Amino acid sequence: MKVKICGITDLETALASVEHGADALGFVFADSKRRITIDRAKEIIGVLPKDLLKIGVFVDEQREMIERIVDETGINVIQLHGNESPADCASFSIPVIKALSIESANDLLKVDEYECDYLLLDSPKGKYRGGNGVAFDWGLLADQKVEGKKVILAGGLTCENVGGAIQLVQPYMVDVSSGVETDGKKDKEKIKGFINEVTKEEGK
Numbered sequence: 575m576k577v578k579i580c581g582i583t584d585l586e587t588a589l590a591s592v593e594h595g596a597d598a599l600g601f602v603f604a605d606s607k608r609r610i611t612i613d614r615a616k617e618i619i620g621v622l623p624k625d626l627l628k629i630g631v632f633v634d635e636q637r638e639m640i641e642r643i644v645d646e647t648g649i650n651v652i653q654l655h656g657n658e659s660p661a662d663c664a665s666f667s668i669p670v671i672k673a674l675s676i677e678s679a680n681d682l683l684k685v686d687e688y689e690c691d692y693l694l695l696d697s698p699k700g701k702y703r704g705g706n707g708v709a710f711d712w713g714l715l716a717d718q719k720v721e722g723k724k725v726i727l728a729g730g731l732t733c734e735n736v737g738g739a740i741q742l743v744q745p746y747m748v749d750v751s752s753g754v755e756t757d758g759k760k761d762k763e764k765i766k767g768f769i770n771e772v773t774k775e776e777g778k
């Protein structure tokens with residue numbers, strides 16, 4: 575099971591996440607309290623391990639801007655978290671994650687429209703397009719399995735609920751932002767605890 579820590583804005587948190595076993599770090603280039611500048615992302619990514627997934631999160635961003643940010647920062651996976659169409663997600667030169675908002679079983683029908691490398695399933699609710707710390711009904715995914723896609727589960731995951739979520743959904747990766755923060759800042763102990771819970775669940 576892979577783990578992504580999203581909303582990285584400083585090097586110390588990035589390095590601590592890697593040390594504790596994160597497979598992927600997310601950098602938000604969209605409207606968010608965790609938005610990062612191109613220069614800052616470049617500085618952080620420049621010292622991270624080569625094989626780590628460095629994921630740029632975008633919401634309905636211009637393709638040219640996404641390509642520029644990829645070139646300048648070293649982002650090696652693109653996460654499209656807005657209303658991007660299947661065509662918008664196609665033919666980038668690096669892997670793409672399409673995020674879909676899941677509120678009802680009907681929303682899962684969209685899954686087959688996208689041919690990208692990964693599908694991220696998140697809650698639709700909150701102030702921003704993502705990163706709101708709100709979970710959706712994971713039971714929908716237990717009832718209607720997503721076949722043949724690498725599923726990333728996101729939205730309201732915490733140290734307390736990630737074990738149960740994994741049992742229910744069996745995703746390829748779990749993705750967390752708010753659940754590893756205290757007072758709006760990334761909390762290294764929570765990051766460690768979250769990754770430990772995922773590892774514990776895998777060992778069962």
Ligand SMILES: O=C(O)c1ccccc1N[C@@H]1O[C@H](COP(=O)(O)O)[C@@H](O)[C@H]1O
Nearest residue numbers: 606704705706707729730749750751752
């Ligand atoms: O993290 C953000 O601020 C963000 C902003 C805009 C689009 C996506 C964003 N983050 C993604 O949302 C999921 C869920 O976050 P949370 O754990 O519920 O806080 C997160 O994993 C990011 O991929």
